[in-house]
Amino acid sequence: MAAIEIAQLTKVFPGDVRAxxxxxxxxxxxxxFALLGPSGCGKTTLLRTIAGLESPxxxxxxxxxxxxxxxPPGARDVAMVFQDYALFPHMTVEDNIxxxxxxxxxxxxxxxxxxxxxxxxxxxxxxxxxxxxxxxGGQQQRxxxxxxxxxxxxxxxxxxxxSNLDARLRLEARTFLKRLQRELGVTTxxxxxxxxxxxxxxxxxxxxxxxxxxxxxxxxEVFGRPANTFVANFIGSTPMNLLPGxxxxxxxxxxxxxxxxxxxxTVGEKLTVGVRPEYLSVGESGPIEGVVSIxxxxxxxxxxxVEVGELLVGAVVPEEDEPAPGTTVWLTPARGRVLLYREGExxx
Amino acid sequence: MGLGRSRAVxxxxxxxxxxxxxxxxxxxxxxxxxxxNFRLTGVAARTPDFVGLDNYRAALGDETFYHSLWLTLLxxxxxxxxxxxxxxxxxxxxxxxxxxxxxxxxETLVLLAWILPSSVVAFLWVAMLDRDGGxxxxxxxxxxxxxxxxxxxxxxxxxxxxxRGTAFSMMLYSAALSSVPPSHLETARLAGATGTQTLRDVVxxxxxxxxxxxxxxxxxxxxxxxxxxLITATDYDAQIIATYIYERAIVAGEMGYSGAxxxxxxxxxxxxxxxxxxxxxxxxx
Amino acid sequence: MGLAKAVVRxxxxxxxxxxxxxxxxLPVLWLLSAPFDDTPTxxxxxxxxxxxxxxxxxFENRYAFGSLLNSxxxxxxxxxxxxxxxxxxxxxxxxxxxxxxxxxIYMLLLLSSVVTGTAAMVPIFLLIFQMGLIDSHFGVVLVLxxxxxxxxxxxxxxxxxxxxxxxxxxxxxxxxxxxxILRHIVVPVxxxxxxxxxxxxxxxxxxxxxxxxxxxxxxxxxxxxVLVRTxxxxxxxxxxxxxxxxxxxxxxxxxxxxxxxxxxxxxxFHGGIKS
Numbered sequence: 001m002a003a004i005e006i007a008q009l010t011k012v013f014p015g016d017v018r019a020x021x022x023x024x025x026x027x028x029x030x031x032x033f034a035l036l037g038p039s040g041c042g043k044t045t046l047l048r049t050i051a052g053l054e055s056p057x058x059x060x061x062x063x064x065x066x067x068x069x070x071x072p073p074g075a076r077d078v079a080m081v082f083q084d085y086a087l088f089p090h091m092t093v094e095d096n097i098x099x100x101x102x103x104x105x106x107x108x109x110x111x112x113x114x115x116x117x118x119x120x121x122x123x124x125x126x127x128x129x130x131x132x133x134x135x136x137g138g139q140q141q142r143x144x145x146x147x148x149x150x151x152x153x154x155x156x157x158x159x160x161x162x163s164n165l166d167a168r169l170r171l172e173a174r175t176f177l178k179r180l181q182r183e184l185g186v187t188t189x190x191x192x193x194x195x196x197x198x199x200x201x202x203x204x205x206x207x208x209x210x211x212x213x214x215x216x217x218x219x220x221e222v223f224g225r226p227a228n229t230f231v232a233n234f235i236g237s238t239p240m241n242l243l244p245g246x247x248x249x250x251x252x253x254x255x256x257x258x259x260x261x262x263x264x265x266t267v268g269e270k271l272t273v274g275v276r277p278e279y280l281s282v283g284e285s286g287p288i289e290g291v292v293s294i295x296x297x298x299x300x301x302x303x304x305x306v307e308v309g310e311l312l313v314g315a316v317v318p319e320e321d322e323p324a325p326g327t328t329v330w331l332t333p334a335r336g337r338v339l340l341y342r343e344g345e346x347x348x
Numbered sequence: 349m350g351l352g353r354s355r356a357v358x359x360x361x362x363x364x365x366x367x368x369x370x371x372x373x374x375x376x377x378x379x380x381x382x383x384x385n386f387r388l389t390g391v392a393a394r395t396p397d398f399v400g401l402d403n404y405r406a407a408l409g410d411e412t413f414y415h416s417l418w419l420t421l422l423x424x425x426x427x428x429x430x431x432x433x434x435x436x437x438x439x440x441x442x443x444x445x446x447x448x449x450x451x452x453x454x455e456t457l458v459l460l461a462w463i464l465p466s467s468v469v470a471f472l473w474v475a476m477l478d479r480d481g482g483x484x485x486x487x488x489x490x491x492x493x494x495x496x497x498x499x500x501x502x503x504x505x506x507x508x509x510x511x512r513g514t515a516f517s518m519m520l521y522s523a524a525l526s527s528v529p530p531s532h533l534e535t536a537r538l539a540g541a542t543g544t545q546t547l548r549d550v551v552x553x554x555x556x557x558x559x560x561x562x563x564x565x566x567x568x569x570x571x572x573x574x575x576x577x578l579i580t581a582t583d584y585d586a587q588i589i590a591t592y593i594y595e596r597a598i599v600a601g602e603m604g605y606s607g608a609x610x611x612x613x614x615x616x617x618x619x620x621x622x623x624x625x626x627x628x629x630x631x632x633x
Numbered sequence: 634m635g636l637a638k639a640v641v642r643x644x645x646x647x648x649x650x651x652x653x654x655x656x657x658x659l660p661v662l663w664l665l666s667a668p669f670d671d672t673p674t675x676x677x678x679x680x681x682x683x684x685x686x687x688x689x690x691x692f693e694n695r696y697a698f699g700s701l702l703n704s705x706x707x708x709x710x711x712x713x714x715x716x717x718x719x720x721x722x723x724x725x726x727x728x729x730x731x732x733x734x735x736x737x738i739y740m741l742l743l744l745s746s747v748v749t750g751t752a753a754m755v756p757i758f759l760l761i762f763q764m765g766l767i768d769s770h771f772g773v774v775l776v777l778x779x780x781x782x783x784x785x786x787x788x789x790x791x792x793x794x795x796x797x798x799x800x801x802x803x804x805x806x807x808x809x810x811x812x813x814i815l816r817h818i819v820v821p822v823x824x825x826x827x828x829x830x831x832x833x834x835x836x837x838x839x840x841x842x843x844x845x846x847x848x849x850x851x852x853x854x855x856x857x858x859v860l861v862r863t864x865x866x867x868x869x870x871x872x873x874x875x876x877x878x879x880x881x882x883x884x885x886x887x888x889x890x891x892x893x894x895x896x897x898x899x900x901x902f903h904g905g906i907k908s
Contacts, residue, residue, distance in 0.1 A: 051806055074808030086803035090821040099817075100807035151807065355811060359725035363718040363782050367741060370779025374756035375748040381756060435653075442649045454650065457657040463891050464661070465840035467858045468880040472660040474675075475667075475873075481675035483659060511660065543642070568746035574843045578862070597755045598847065607755050614748065621743050 002064030002077075002154040002187055003029040004050065009059035011045055011211075019045040020056070021211040027189060027204075032181050034202035035191045038234070041208040043191045044159060050189065051080050051157050063155060074103070079148035080157040083164060085140050087132035093119065093143050094128040100151035118150045119143075122180075138169050145177075149184065156181070158190035162197060174200055195235050199223060207231045224337075229272060229344045238277045238303055241313050242341070245273040252340065255308040257288040259338060265347060272341040277303060279337035280315035282323060286330035288313070292323050306331060375614065381607030389601055396604065403608035413609060415584075416592040417616075419502060420571060423509070423588050428570040431510035433563055436517025441547070444525050455518070462515035470578030473508045497579060501586035505576040513570070517562055524558040525551065557628065564624040568617055589613055664884065667877035674873065687878040696852055697879060700860040703770070704883070707845065707856055708838040710774040715785050715834045716827060718778070723789035724819060728798070738790065741783035748780075754847060761848055768850045776844050781837060785830050792826035793819075832894040839887050857883045 004027040011020040019042045027033045035043035048054045050061055052073035060069045068076045079100070087096050095102075098115040106114075119128055122142045132140055141161065148156055161177065162170045178201050181188050192198050198205050199219040206216045207230075215227040226232035232240045245254040247269040251261045254273050265271065282304060290308035302322045306313045306329060315331055323329050340347040382403050386396035407413050439458065443451045461469065476483045477496035485493025497504050528551055536546045552559075573590060580586040582595050593613070597606035659677060667673035668687050670680035691697045726734055757776055766772030800822065804814045820827070842858045849855050852863075861883060864875040 053802055053805070073802075073806045074810075078806060080803065080806045082799040082803055084797060084799050086797065086799035088800060088818055088822070090824075099804070103804075103808045103813065157806075352811070353729065356725040356729035356731070359721040363722035363786060366714070366718060366775065366779045367745075367782050370757070370760075370776050371741075371745060371748055371753075371783070374753040374760055375744065377756040377760070378753065381759070386759075438649060439653055442646060442653075446650075450650070454653055454657075457654060457661075459891070460661060460888070461657055463836065463888055464884050465858055465887065467840070467842055467861045468664070468884050469660075471861065471876055471880060472663055475663050475677075476660050476675075478675040483663070483675070483677045486676045486678075511656065565746065568743070572746070578842070593754055597758075603755055603759070610753065610755055617746075618743075 003027060004155060004187065004189065005060075005062035006046075006050070007060050007062075009046070009049065009061065010057045011042075011049060011054060012057045018211050020049065020059075022059070023211075023213055025206060025213065025216070027187060029187055030185045031187060031203045032178070032201060033187075033189045034198040034205040035189065035208060036195060036198040036205050036234075037193065037208035039193060040210070042211040043193075043208050046208070047080075047157050047159055047189060047191050050155070051078055052076050076155075077153050078155040078157055079151050079153040081144045081148050081159065081161055083160040085132075085144040085164070087140055087143055087147075089132055092129050092131060093124060093135070096132070096143055097146045097150050099147065104151075114150060115146075118146045121149070122146045137165050138173060141165065141173060142176075145180065149180075154187065156186050156188040156190075158188065160191055160193070163192070163194070170197075177201065196237055199235070207234060225339065225346065226274070227346050229274070229341050232274050232339070232341070236276060236278075238314060238316060240274050240276050241280070243273045243275075243311055243313065245271050247271055252338075255288070255290075255311045255313075257308065259287050259333060261338065261340075262336075265340060265342075269342070271347070272344070274339040274341055275333045275337055277314040277316045279334040280313070280331045281334070282306075282315050282317050282321065282329045282331060284330060286332035288331040290329060290331065292325050292327050292329055295322055295325060297322075304329075378607050378611045378614065381604060382611045383608075384604045386603040386607070387601050399604065403605050404612070406605065407608050407612060412587075412592070416587050416589050419585075419587060420589040422502060423506060423576075424567055424570045427506040427509035428513065428566040429563060431506065432513045432517045432566055432570075433559070435510060435514045436519075436562075437521045437559075439514070439518045440521035440525055443522070455522075458515045458518055461511050462513065466512070466575045467578060469512050470508070470575060473504070473511070474579055477504055498583075501580045501583050505579055505586055505588075508576065508579060509570060509573070512575075513566060517566065520558060520562050521555065524555040528554045560624060560628045564621060567620060567624075571617060571620070572613070664877065664881050667873060668881045670874075672874075673877055687874045688882075690875060691878050691882065694875065694879075696855070696860055696863075699853055700855055700857045701883065703854060704839055704856040704858065706770055707773055707777070707841075708835040710770065711777045711781065711838045712831050712834045714774060714778040715781050716831050719782055719785035719789050719830060720820070720823070720827060722782075723786050723793050724815065726786065727790050727793040728801070738783070738787055742787050745780055745783035754843070757844075758847055767848060768854060770849075770854065773845050773848050776848065777838055777841060780844075781834055785834065788833075789823075789826055789830055792829075793823060796822055828894060828897070832890050835890060836887050 004025075006023055006025040009020050009023040009025075010018070012018055021042075023046065035046055037043050045054060049056050050063075052068070052071060052075075056069065060067055062068065063076060063078070088099065091099070094112065094115045097119055098111040101111045101114060116128060119125065122145060124139065124142055124146060127135065127139060127143075132143065135143065141164070145161075162173050165173055174197065190201070199222075202219060204216060204218055205222050207214045207222060209230050215222055215231045217225075217227075222231060223235055226235055226240070229242055232242060243254050245252045247253075247265045247267050248258060249264070249267060251259050251264050252271060252273055253259075259273070288308055290306035290313060292304055293307045293312070294305040296303040296305075297319070298316070299319075301316050301318055304315050304317055304323060306315060308331075313331065317323070383398060383400055384396040385399045385403070439454065443454060464472075474497065475481075479485065479493055479495035479498070482493070482496070484496065488494075494500075532550050532554070533546060536550045541549065571589070573588075574594065576586065576588060577591050577594065580591070582591055582599070587595070589609075593606050593609055596602050596609065662677045663675075666677060666680055669683055669685070671682035671684045671686065673680070726738065731737075761767055761772045761776065764772070766775070796819070800818050801814050804818050809817065839856075840858060841856075845856050846859050849859070852860075857879070861876060861879055864872045864879065
């Protein structure tokens with residue numbers, strides 16, 4: 001068990017591609033940490049650099065007290081699970097799980113016993129003699145996890161651990177993964193592009209874009225108070241409303257309507273107003289008036305797109321209260337859920 | 349990176365060494381030998397003199413050289429570019445939708461022709477084409493029949509080479525045809541295209557790249573093929589370039605001269621390869 | 634399309650298939666009939682007098698089995714050299730970032746199509762002569778290896794490219810050394826590709842005529858490919874009985890190898906196209 005310290009980590013690929021740009025990050029011992037971002041943001045590069053599969057151009061990586069930057073992957077005491085699981089096709093499940101122990105020259109008997117132990121822990125009893133091709137996707141994933149668990153590392157690194165599973169299986173595996181990590185208490189860093197997954201699994205999240213970390217925080221922080229418009233846009237299953245506005249006396253004006261604010265900013269300032277569709281209620285009265293344009297059925301709720309002047313504002317309503325397209329409605333933002341962004345950055 | 353530059357170089361070294369010494373070096377040495385009057389026997393064997401471009405001048409003025417080149421061109425064009433290519437494609441096209449057993453059987457037969465050692469195949473055709481007892485003449489009903497190998501040596505080796513080499517083209521085109529997306533074929537069918545039109549408009553553009561690679565490979569292989577020697581020996585009327593070089597080098601012992609010719613052949617091959625590459629690049633969109 | 638057109642297509646189809654079958658089957662039939670005939674002729678026909686006597690004659694021939702053994706020595710020897718060198722090189726070329734790698738391989742491939750055989754006959758002879766390896770199996774193995782390696786590397790690299798790198802990276806993170814990775818992971822997974830190259834090499838060498846023909850003098854050292862031309866009767870005409878029988882014996886191993894490889898690995902020797 002160890003904490004991870006990343007200092008001024010930079011990685012430049014040939015062709016002057018700055019995959020990582022002077023990153024500083026601390027992962028607390030035992031935490032389940034997510035690296036979240038769109039493809040190309042550098043999250044996988046960061047993970048691979050921690051693993052030692054890539055060498056940084058500048059900067060250091062510390063695991064525990066050790067500076068592992070000059071060390072090869074095998075000497076860092078980390079275990080990595082790849083997106084495609086990388087189960088060796090010619091070995092049985094037992095041999096796959098026991099492989100890291102084989103490298104450490106443990107005798108066959110101990111290896112076998114330990115592999116079975118861990119396999120049992122992950123629900124793989126009865127499958128130990130099979131080859132990976134004979135397993136289902138979910139089983140393969142658990143074998144890959146078992147192999148990582150078996151070598152008792154200080155750090156787990158997971159590269160998109162759930163993206164190869166189909167939707168239904170993914171949710172089960174998600175819960176399983178969280179429970180496993182809690183039981184083992186091993187510091188875990190995982191990479192994902194799925195924000196719902198990150199919010200559900202992680203203790204803390206780093207949202208990345210173009211080689212930089214845009215925000216680090218707990219899921220609540222990242223969801224409730226995104227530090228900039230990029231994070232605001234990226235997080236949330238329905239995109240946050242980001243509307244151009246102007247500060248006025250006592251509040252901010254959006255689309256011709258004024259929203260009252262407790263601590264209003266300087267009058268006349270141009271700002272972006274952010275409010276989640278989930279925090280807008282639709283009713284017969286409220287500060288913002290508009291006409292319903294599109295209604296999308298989401299299950300137990302519906303996403304209503306309202307035309308406010310020239311702006312399109314989304315609001316989530318329970319399914320019973322679904323308004324008909326063309327009706328005039330009034331939107332009320334929930335208390336304290338209106339965020340202001342000055343030039344993309346959150347105004348405290 | 350895992351492999352490490354020095355280790356990677358170490359891995360490549362053995363292969364590179366073998367290729368360098370036994371493939372590249374002889375190719376380069378041809379340059380030098382061609383510029384001497386080296387012979388297998390006699391004074392010139394022990395102390396060859398540097399004769400500069402004399403051999404090349406002689407070769408370029410040598411009628412037998414041009415004769416051989418011409419025959420080789422006919423041989424390559426007839427047996428490879430047209431023959432193997434055409435027959436290979438025709439068979440692949442015809443077999444594409446047939447019953448599995450038929451496809452398997454014919455493929456096995458064609459493949460057998462390719463697998464059998466060249467010495468054996470050569471003799472099989474010597475047997476087929478024999479004047480007195482050959483199968484071809486027996487089928488045609490006349491004994492004594494035509495002495496094919498003696499009277500039509502070039503034709504004989506062309507047929508022989510087509511028989512021997514079609515398998516490669518057939519398998520390549522078979523794979524290429526199955527890589528044409530079915531949705532494209534179905535779109536053509538729905539638009540009312542006939543078989544020929546589909547072939548022309550959908551299939552051929554798709555396999556163009558493969559056709560080019562295939563033709564390049566079999567052209568080079570056929571150009572340098574020595575096996576017809578096994579049927580026609582050094583018969584003047586079938587003296588393709590390989591046999592010609594053999595005759596000059598080993599039989600007549602003129603190492604220098606044949607070295608010069610070898611280099612010219614090498615250059616011709618490179619030109620052919622470049623030509624194909626140019627054609628390939630031009631057509632790719 | 635009209636009925637007439639469909640009928641014409643059908644006829645055309647049968648003509649093509651029929652011609653193809655006859656064209657490819659006929660010459661081979663000689664190999665199956667003549668060895669069993671007491672007095673075989675050039676023509677393909679059922680044996681006039683069925684006999685196994687020809688096989689007995691082959692046994693008695695001084696050079697026959699020796700030459701088959703020589704073929705085996707050359708084939709296996711070249712196979713070992715080619716597979717080992719090609720595997721190492723193909724792996725390194727596949728995994729390491731070498732600039733101009735694809736051009737290099739393509740050039741070598743072209744070179745091997747152009748230089749082997751005819752154009753290099755002279756320098757190869759002289760080279761082997763200077764190295765003192767004339768009339769030795771070792772010399773033949775080296776020359777054949779040099780000629781086959783570019784194609785072998787080309788095919789094998791193509792194959793190794795399809796093996797996901799995550800296998801090796803996973804093993805690396807677990808602490809395996811590059812040699813361990815090669816032994817534990819790469820070679821077992823690459824087995825079909827290696828087997829294909831091995832069989833391909835053996836078949837190429839088994840049938841190889843020119844190089845042994847030029848480099849070997851001693852008839853005791855000659856492989857079957859060269860020997861098969863030497864069966865003449867005292868009268869100077871080809872001894873059909875011996876030639877056909879020996880050819881049959883000489884062909885069987887290679888056909889068996891192909892069948893074996895085909896059934897096991899579903900051969901694809903036209904590298905690059907996934908069928």
